[in-house]
Each structure stands twice: as structure tokens, then as C-alpha cells.
Amino acid sequence: MTALSRRAPAEDGIATPEFEAAHERQKRWRGFLMALPAYAYLLLFFAVPLGIVVVYSFGTRTRFGTTELSGWNLESYEKLGRDLVQQVLFRSIWLALLTTVICLVIAYPFAYYMATRSARVRNLMLVFVMIPFWTNFLVRNYAWYVILGTDGPFSRVAEFLGFGPTRLLFTQSAVVMGLVYGFLPFMILPLYAAIERIDGRLLEASRDLGATGYQSFRRVLLPLSMPGVIAGSILVFIPSLGAYVTPDILGGAKTTLLGSYIVTQFLSARDFPFGAALSTVLMALMLAATIVYFRRGGRTL
Amino acid sequence: MSTSAGITEPRGWFRRVLQANAWLVYAFFYLPIVLLVIYSFSDNRNVGVWGGATLDWYREFANDEPIKTALGNSLKIAAASTTVSVVLGTMAALALERYKFRGRGFFDALLYLPVIIPDVTMAVMMLLFFAEAAKILGFSRGFSTITLSHIAFSISFVSIVVRARLAGTDEKLEEAAMDLYASRWQAFRYVTLPTIMPGVLGGGLLALTLSLDDVVITQFVTGGGWNTLPVYVFGLIRKGVTPLINAVSVVMLVASTVLVGLSLLAQRIRGGEPV
Known part of the structure; x- marks a missing residue:
């Protein structure tokens, strides 16, 4: 509106509808120009690569480990039906689910407690969740490697408690532990955001009307915090499925997950089309989950 | 924040259970980190065993x-990718928060994708993209491919942080400035920029951290001996662990914690919510 009063062409300074429209067009154009550099960048360096992955997934691996792109076929997707691949897929889904459930069970009471504290305390609590959230992922996994190793502190404590020398490293439990450690903040943050918005008087009203603590949780708190539960579950499940660093450091040969399996296709097996097909499946899962989330009235974080 | 209608604090045993859970969560988050720091000073060839205090591993690191070299590479790449992504991300945030334009919805979605897509998938995307691009343009992998990939995911993080900041500022301030005959550039330079500066700073520090920490994507697009520090350390871990890795890890950890701390601090200047 301001540009109007300053630049109105009419002598009397009254904005005509034509001028309004021209101004509106100009403003849209300016917004587009401002978005353009990032827009073009992401189209070229994100959207195009994404398309290339999909194209590769229909290609063929030659005997020399190169990829033949002409002659589209579904061979790579057919490989998904093989026993070994199914094993990896089921194991990934199972471990990712387990990770998600553990995170949910730990994070829900944590987020709830955080939401009940004073603004000052909860901000502090939030900051101390954010710090591990953003700090070096590799190092945080490596820390568990040190702790869970043969002579490491975990084994010592287990020995002291009478369990005998225990080596958790290179087991599925170690991988799940590492995943929970890495992705727990992804669960806490959306849960907290959802619970914090809930009007506490609704909970009090349900109690006043004779609901037990559990009933009030089950019928009031949980439904109202559902967007947070869904968002957190997606944010933990998807990266767990695609995890590569954690199983690589903490897992053994029998803990190949989808993420590590994809990496193997590119860095050692050199079956690019199959790796691309697996990536496409992972992306499709992610997109489906995101769409479900937004359909169910979730909001962006 | 709606403190008036907030959830009241529970009492009794329930409260104690919640409290215990909270402390356990923090112990879970921070104990491994503390232990790693302690063991990095241990005079023992085995990484998880205490053998008296020493600074040897840090000395070895310094020599x-x-x-x-890997550290130098990491810093160069982080500096370059952060600079570009701060400019592009801030412009994107301004465009999305302040303007309507054709393709806005699609742009918004495109901007969120790099945040939620798993590392591995993005790594695969960049690997195949540069493999195809190299066929046409014939460049070699290394600094350029790593930096271009880091920018691709950093733009999104910068724009999210800046948008959160922009959403809390009043557009009328800029209009007022222009009413008072500030040019569009002056209004941006003297009104908009100072108000969103905490967001720009916070987003930039986040981009810096993410670039310095990335392993998976970098590992896929590197070439010509261009190791970044995390990729080099990851290689060391897979070859066989030495206490030297403890020391390097602690340095990386301290650096990324300080950067994240500063980022959160910057975002909170004059009452912003951290993203």
C-alpha cells in the first residue's frame, strides 16, 4: 500500500483499480525474483538429481558394473522380491519400528513434563535437548562404540553387577540403542510442540467430571497430542530406516539395514540401478508418510 | 506461549516418575559424551579403558x-557452502514470508524436502547427478561437488530459521520506512536486515555445523583425495579404532556444540523461539 501513496501516477494521488493491479503484479514479480536463486538451485541440485535416481532405478547393470540406461525395465524392482532383500527390508522395518516405539515411550512423558514447567525452565530444557540434536552425529555414535566395546565401561558395569563380561557392540540391540540415541530429539520436539499447545483446562475439566488419570490421558491428552505423535513417529521411523552410520559403527554383519544396504550397492556391489530402486522405495515411503501427516491436519514444525 | 492456560504441574508420585524420566533422558544424552571426553585423556591403547591421564592423543592429533589437511578441507567447504546458503536461504525466506508468487507452494515443498529426506537418499541423488553431469561437463569431483551438495541441504535449514524469525516481525516497519522515503534497498538494509539478523546468524551457524558434520553425502560425492574431517575419521573408525580418534572426536564435538550453542543463542536474541 505504501508504494501506492508515494508512486501514484494520478495527480490527485488516488489509486485506480488498474494501478492496484499493476502494483500487485509488480509485487508478485519481485517475490518471484527473490525466490529465484534458491528455486533454481534446488531445481538443479535437488529436483533433477531426484529424477535421475528414479531414471537409474529402471536401468540395467552391465557385467562391468556400469549402468545401461536405455531399455527401461523393472529388473531392479523385481530384485526386491529376493529372499536376501526381503530379509533386509523386514529387519529394517522391524528395527525402525522398535526404535520408534522406544522413542515414543521415553519421549511422551518427557515432553509432557516439559510442557508443565514454567516458561523459563522449559526453554532451558528445550535447549539441552537441541544441543545433542544438532551436534556431530558421527561422534555421538562413536561414543557408544567406545562405551559398548569389549573392555569398555558398559561391560565393566555389567561385570560388576554380576552379568559377566557383556559385549553389546555389533548386536542389533546396540544398533537400536544408537538409533534411539540419535533420533530421540526428533520425537521429543514435535511431541512437546503438540502438548504445549493443549489447553490445560480441558484436562482439568475431564478430571472434574470424574475421569481417572488414565481416562483423561486416553480420551483427552492423547487425541489432542496426536499430530505430535504422528510427526515424531515419522521423523524417527524414516531416518531409522535409512540409517547408515549407526549400523555401520555399532552393528555387525547381521545388522545390515536398508540405508547400509543402499550404500553397499553403490560403494562395493556397483549395482547402481538396484541401489537407485531401493532409494526410490525409501523416498516413496517418506513422501507417503509426509502426505499422511499433512492430510491428518499436521502442521510444519 | 500460553502460560495461563498451560497444563498444571502434576503432584505426588506421578510427578516424581516424570522427573526421574527427565533426568534419565538427560543422562542418556550427555553421559556418553562425557565418557568420550574422559577417555580421550586416557593413557591406554584401548579406547574404552582408563590408564591414567595424558594429553598424548591431542598432541598426536596436532602433529x-x-x-x-582434512580439517582444512572441512573448513574451506563449510565457509563456502555457508556463505552461499545464507544468501540464498535468506532470500527464499523473505520471498516466502513476504510475497505471493506463482509456484510458491511448490517452492515451499521443495524447500522442505532436503530437511526430511534421509541422508543416504540424498547421497545417492548427488552421486548419480554428478556422475551424469561429469559425462557432459567433464569436471573432477572434490571441493566443488562437496560444496554444491552441502549448499543443497543448507539452504533449507537457513530458510526455516530465517522464516521463523520473519514470522515474528512486523511488515509495517518496512512500509513505514518507505513512507519516510527510504528506498527499497535502504528499507531492507536498515530495517528488515537488523530485525532478521538473529535468524540469519542462527541459520548460518546451523549451516556451518551441518557442513562440518556431514559424513554420508560427502563420502558419496568426494573424489581426488578430498577428505573432510568427518569422512576421514569415519574411515579411521572402520579401519580399527585408536585413541587418536577419541581426541579428534572430542575436538569435533566441542566445535559443533559451540556452534550450535551460539546458533541457539543468536536465535533467542530479543525473544525469538529457537527452531
């Missing part, structure tokens, strides 16, 4: 040429 290790490949590590120093």
Missing part, C-alpha cells in the same frame, strides 16, 4: 598431517 597428524592427514588430519590437519
Whole structure:
């Protein structure tokens, strides 16, 4: 509106509808120009690569480990039906689910407690969740490697408690532990955001009307915090499925997950089309989950 | 924040259970980190065993040429990718928060994708993209491919942080400035920029951290001996662990914690919510 009063062409300074429209067009154009550099960048360096992955997934691996792109076929997707691949897929889904459930069970009471504290305390609590959230992922996994190793502190404590020398490293439990450690903040943050918005008087009203603590949780708190539960579950499940660093450091040969399996296709097996097909499946899962989330009235974080 | 209608604090045993859970969560988050720091000073060839205090591993770190080279590479890449992504991300945030334009919805979605897509998938995307691009343009992998990939995911993080900041500022301030005959550039330079500066700073520090920490994507697009520090350390871990890795890890950890701390601090200047 301001540009109007300053630049109105009419002598009397009254904005005509034509001028309004021209101004509106100009403003849209300016917004587009401002978005353009990032827009073009992401189209070229994100959207195009994404398309290339999909194209590769229909290609063929030659005997020399190169990829033949002409002659589209579904061979790579057919490989998904093989026993070994199914094993990896089921194991990934199972471990990712387990990770998600553990995170949910730990994070829900944590987020709830955080939401009940004073603004000052909860901000502090939030900051101390954010710090591990953003700090070096590799190092945080490596820390568990040190702790869970043969002579490491975990084994010592287990020995002291009478369990005998225990080596958790290179087991599925170690991988799940590492995943929970890495992705727990992804669960806490959306849960907290959802619970914090809930009007506490609704909970009090349900109690006043004779609901037990559990009933009030089950019928009031949980439904109202559902967007947070869904968002957190997606944010933990998807990266767990695609995890590569954690199983690589903490897992053994029998803990190949989808993420590590994809990496193997590119860095050692050199079956690019199959790796691309697996990536496409992972992306499709992610997109489906995101769409479900937004359909169910979730909001962006 | 709606403190008036907030959830009241529970009492009794329930409260104690919640409290215990909270402390356990924090112990879970921070104990491994503390233990790693302690063991990095341990005078023992085995990484998880205490053998008296020493600074040897840090000394070895300071004298290790490949590590120093990798660190230098990491810093160069982080500086370049952060600079570009701060400019592009801030412009994107301004466009999305302040303007309507054709393709806005699609742009918004495109901007969120790099945040939620798993590392591995993005790594695969960049690998195949550069493999195809190299067929046409014939460049070699290394600094350029790593930096271009880092920018691709950093733009999104910068724009999210800046948008959160912009959403809390009043557009009328800029209009007022222009009413008072500030040019569009002056209004941006003297009104908009100072108000969103905490967001720009916070987003930039986040981009810096993410670039310095990335392993998976970098590993896929590197070439020509261009190791970044995390990729080099990851390689060391897979070859066989030495206490030297403890020391390097602690340095990386301290650096990324300080950067994240500063980022959160910057975002909170004059009452912003951290993203």
C-alpha cells in the first residue's frame, strides 16, 4: 500500500483499480525474483538429481558394473522380491519400528513434563535437548562404540553387577540403542510442540467430571497430542530406516539395514540401478508418510 | 506461549516418575559424551579403558598431517557452502514470508524436502547427478561437488530459521520506512536486515555445523583425495579404532556444540523461539 501513496501516477494521488493491479503484479514479480536463486538451485541440485535416481532405478547393470540406461525395465524392482532383500527390508522395518516405539515411550512423558514447567525452565530444557540434536552425529555414535566395546565401561558395569563380561557392540540391540540415541530429539520436539499447545483446562475439566488419570490421558491428552505423535513417529521411523552410520559403527554383519544396504550397492556391489530402486522405495515411503501427516491436519514444525 | 492456560504441574508420585524420566533422558544424552571426553585423556591403547591421564592423543592429533589437511578441507567447504546458503536461504525466506508468487507452494515443498529426506537418499541423488553431469561437463569431483551438495541441504535449514524469525516481525516497519522515503534497498538494509539478523546468524551457524558434520553425502560425492574431517575419521573408525580418534572426536564435538550453542543463542536474541 505504501508504494501506492508515494508512486501514484494520478495527480490527485488516488489509486485506480488498474494501478492496484499493476502494483500487485509488480509485487508478485519481485517475490518471484527473490525466490529465484534458491528455486533454481534446488531445481538443479535437488529436483533433477531426484529424477535421475528414479531414471537409474529402471536401468540395467552391465557385467562391468556400469549402468545401461536405455531399455527401461523393472529388473531392479523385481530384485526386491529376493529372499536376501526381503530379509533386509523386514529387519529394517522391524528395527525402525522398535526404535520408534522406544522413542515414543521415553519421549511422551518427557515432553509432557516439559510442557508443565514454567516458561523459563522449559526453554532451558528445550535447549539441552537441541544441543545433542544438532551436534556431530558421527561422534555421538562413536561414543557408544567406545562405551559398548569389549573392555569398555558398559561391560565393566555389567561385570560388576554380576552379568559377566557383556559385549553389546555389533548386536542389533546396540544398533537400536544408537538409533534411539540419535533420533530421540526428533520425537521429543514435535511431541512437546503438540502438548504445549493443549489447553490445560480441558484436562482439568475431564478430571472434574470424574475421569481417572488414565481416562483423561486416553480420551483427552492423547487425541489432542496426536499430530505430535504422528510427526515424531515419522521423523524417527524414516531416518531409522535409512540409517547408515549407526549400523555401520555399532552393528555387525547381521545388522545390515536398508540405508547400509543402499550404500553397499553403490560403494562395493556397483549395482547402481538396484541401489537407485531401493532409494526410490525409501523416498516413496517418506513422501507417503509426509502426505499422511499433512492430510491428518499436521502442521510444519 | 500460553502460560495461563498451560497444563498444571502434576503432584505426588506421578510427578516424581516424570522427573526421574527427565533426568534419565538427560543422562542418556550427555553421559556418553562425557565418557568420550574422559577417555580421550586416557593413557591406554584401548579406547574404552582408563590408564591414567595424558594429553598424548591431542598432541598426536596436532602433529597428524592427514588430519590437519582434512580439517582444512572441512573448513574451506563449510565457509563456502555457508556463505552461499545464507544468501540464498535468506532470500527464499523473505520471498516466502513476504510475497505471493506463482509456484510458491511448490517452492515451499521443495524447500522442505532436503530437511526430511534421509541422508543416504540424498547421497545417492548427488552421486548419480554428478556422475551424469561429469559425462557432459567433464569436471573432477572434490571441493566443488562437496560444496554444491552441502549448499543443497543448507539452504533449507537457513530458510526455516530465517522464516521463523520473519514470522515474528512486523511488515509495517518496512512500509513505514518507505513512507519516510527510504528506498527499497535502504528499507531492507536498515530495517528488515537488523530485525532478521538473529535468524540469519542462527541459520548460518546451523549451516556451518551441518557442513562440518556431514559424513554420508560427502563420502558419496568426494573424489581426488578430498577428505573432510568427518569422512576421514569415519574411515579411521572402520579401519580399527585408536585413541587418536577419541581426541579428534572430542575436538569435533566441542566445535559443533559451540556452534550450535551460539546458533541457539543468536536465535533467542530479543525473544525469538529457537527452531
